[in-house]
Amino acid sequence: MKQYDAVVIGAGNAGLTAATALQRGGSKTLLLERHNIPGGCATSFVRGEYEFEVALHQLSGLGTEDRPFIMRKIFANLGVMDKVEFVQEHQLYRIVVPGEIDTTLPASWSGLRRQLQSDFPSESENLARFMKLCETITLESFMMLPKARKANDEKMLKASCPNYIKYGMRSAKEVLDEHFDDENLKTILAAYWCYIGLPPSEIPFPDLAAMIYAYAAFKPWHIKGGSQAMSSALLESFMEAGGEVRFNCGAEKILTSGDKVRGVLTEDGEEIACAAVVSNASSIMTYNELLDHDHAPIAVREDFKSRRMGTSAFVIYMGLDCTPEELGVTSASNFICNTQDEEAVHAGMLTMNAPVSGMLTCYNFDDPSFAPEGKSIVSLVCLQYGDVWNDIPEEQYAQTKYEFSEKLIDVIAQTFPKIRDHIEEVEVATPLTMMRYLNTPDGAIYGFKQTPQDSELFRERIESISGLYMAGCWNNMGGFQPTYMAGESTARAVLKQLKSEKEELENA
Secondary structure: OOEEEEEEEEEOHHHHHHHHHHHOOOOOEEEOOOOOOOOOOEEEEEEEEEEEEOOOOOEOOOEOOOOHHHHHHHHHHOOOOOOOOEEEEEEEEEEEEEEOOEEEOOOHHHHHHHHHHHOOOOHHHHHHHHHHHHHHHHHHHHHHHHHHHHHOOOOHHHHHHHHHHOOOOOEEHHHHHHHHOOOOHHHHHHHEEEEEEHHHHHHHHHHHHHEEEEHHHHEEEEOOOOOOHHHHHHHHHHOOOEEEEOOOOEEEEEEEEEEEEEEEEOOOOEEEEEEEEEEEHHHHHHHHHHEEOOOHHHHHHHHHHHOOOOOOEEEEEEEOOOOHHHHHOOOOOEEEEEEHHHHHHHHHHHOOOOEEEEEEEEOOOHHHHHHOOEEEOEEEEEEHHHHHHHHOOHHHHHHHHHHHHHHHHHHHOOOOOOOOEEEEEEEOOHHHHHHHHHOOOOOOOOOOOOOHHHHOOOOOOOOOOOOOOEEOOOOOOOOOOHHHHHHHHHHHHHHHHHHHHHHHHHHH
C-alpha cells in the first residue's frame, strides 16, 4: 500500500493550490483528478482555430508590481509568478440598460470616483462617502477582522473594525439605498452582483464593496493563454516539488478509522494510506458519496438542512470573424440588461423563460494574441439555476438549448447588433454541461447560495472527521480569487496538523 502525507481529491483551483502548497511545504502529496486535464473551471477547449476560455472573466486580487495585493504573494509562494503572464484590463466594465444606461467604468479608484461624480453631480458627496466606506470596510475585512476573530476579542473588534460592525451584516441593497437616491447610479454600482449570483438584496455589503474596491484599486486582470495557463503552471510547480498526480482517476471512497481519515480508495481499486485528505469536490458529494460512513456526520446533516444550492450558468462560446472594433466592443467586460430590477432578473434565473440579462466578455480586447488575427473570441453568459434543466426530456435537449441560445443572443444583440453576422465557431454549455464536467450538484458554479447566513462568520468549519478538509467554494465564497485563497489556507491547516502529529510521535 502506498503511503502519502496528504491526498487531494480534484484538481480545480482550490485543489491545485492546496496540492502545490502542501508539496512545496514538505508534505508528500498525491493529487487525484477524474478528468484528463487540470483546472476544473480554470480550463480551455479548442474548436477550429479558436481556444476558448471556460470561465475566467476577470481575475481580482493581483494588484500591480508597485502596488501588489494578496494574490501576487500567494502565486509567488506557489512558484508560478515566473510561469505565467498577466494581462491588465483598463476598464472595470461597460453596463447597458437599453434606453436608460450606457456607461463604461475605468479600472482606477480615483478615476472611478471622478467619472461617477461627473456623471451624477447631485450624488457627488454621497459617492465620496460611499467609496471611502468600500475602501475601509474592505481593508477591515482582509486585515483586521481575521485578527480580531482569531483573538476572540470583542474590544479589539470594536476598535479595529468600526465600519464592519456597522455595515457588515447589512445587504448591499440596504447600503446603496442609504447612500444614493439615483436608481441608475445604484444599478451601475451593483453590476458585479452577477459574480456572486444573488441580487443586491441578498448579498452581504462587504462582498460587493470588496469587489468594487479590489477591481478598481488593484485592477482586473486576465492570464495570457487563459486560466488553463495558470492551472498548468500550478501543476508544473507541484510536480517540480516532487508531487504525484493521476489523471482519469478519481476517488471512490475516503477511508476512515473511527472519526479519523486513514486513506483513499481510488476508482482503480487501489487503497492509498494518508494522514489527511483535502477534497475539492462539493461538500454534498464528499460527505454523502465519498465518505465510507453509512451516513454523513450529524453536524454535516444539520448544516446541509439550512443550505440552498447556488446558481449555475448558460454560456455561449463564440469565435467571430471580425475584430473587437468591428463588433463595437469598447470594454472586455459588458453587462447588458433589459431591466434595472435585479429581483426580476434573479427570479428569471429560476425559470426557462427568455433571459433579460446577459454578459459579453471579449477576451482579445485587451490581449490581441488571445484570438487569431482579425478575429475575436467572446463568451455570452446568463446565470441560471440548474434544476430547471433537469426536467427537459432528453429528446428535447438539443432544441431547447438552441432556442435558449437564440434568446440570449437577442439580449446581447441589442448592444452588439452585428454579432450574428460574424459567428464562425460556436459551442454552448448549459447547467447540465456544468454538472457533467464539474461534477457539482445542479452544475452549481459558486457552491451554495452565498447569503450573509452562509458566510464563514456564521458557518464554523466542519471538523467531524479528523484529517478531512474541504477546499473550494462550498465552504466559502465562489470565484477565482476566493478559491485560490481557500486552497492556500487549507494547505496551511493541513501542514499544521502534520507538523503537530510529527512532533507527538517524536516526543512519544
